[in-house]
Amino acid sequence: MGALDAVAARVAEGRSVEFRPSGTSMIPLIRSRQLVTVAPVDPTKVQVGDIVLARVAGTTYLHLVSAVDTSRGRVQISNNRGRVNGWTDHTRLYGICVAVDGTPRPRTAGKTRTP
Template sequence: MRSLDAVEILRRGETIERYKEGGNSMLPLIKSMQPVRLEPIGTRELKVDDIVFCKVRGSFFTHKISKIRGKQYQISNNHKHVNGWITHNSIYGIVTKIW
């Protein structure tokens, strides 16, 4: 599934049961192409260490929230590399299960 398709599904308030994303930046939590469940964030209060599906500087990632500053969220991989700061509007879903 393409990232843009996932965004549209999550914006409609629908859950994606087995989203897969390539890459090793979330090891050992998530392996490359390991399926995860993505649920829309809705009004959910996000917290540090939540794994979210988001857009940072033009790219889509399934990464962790590493810091929260007011209404901004710092997004990082599981190796503490910071991808950048985003707002709630750039977060489309939250990982609720890893298969």
Template sequence: MRSIEAMNRLRAGETIFRYREAGNSMLPLIRSMQPVTLEPIQDVELKVGDIVFCKVRGNFYTHKISKVRGKQYQISNNHRHVNGWVTRNSIYGIVTKILEK
């Protein structure tokens, strides 16, 4: 599934039961192409440590919220690399399960 499709489905309130993303930036929590379940963030209170599906500077990521500053969220990988700051409008889903391949 492409990231844009995932974004649209989450915006529509749909849970995505097996989303996969390439890359090792979330090791050891999530391996490259390891499926995760994404749920819409409609009523979820987002906090530091949550793994979210979001768009930062034009790129989609399944990364952690590393800081919260008012209504802004800092997005980082699991190796402390900061991708940038976003508002809730750029966060589409939250990881609720990390599945086995």
């Protein structure tokens, strides 16, 4: 189980979590080790361009929503460099990134859920 899996488990329990992900796949939206805040998400409200914590094909990512298929209840997850990770259903969307280094992310109001 990776570090993001542990974060996803806490978010799935209904908690907002702050952590510092590492990697360069989300530059310039998120730089390695920047503090991010992820809150539980209402998957039906996710839109293209949102940054979500999701599990795709056995791996948990903090990546972009690149497409939405509402009729099948799923979203496509990609990094910020053009690589598509794949499709995942709403049950595997754990959270939405609501802030990076304390700066609120745009268009996140009304997309979080409370337990």
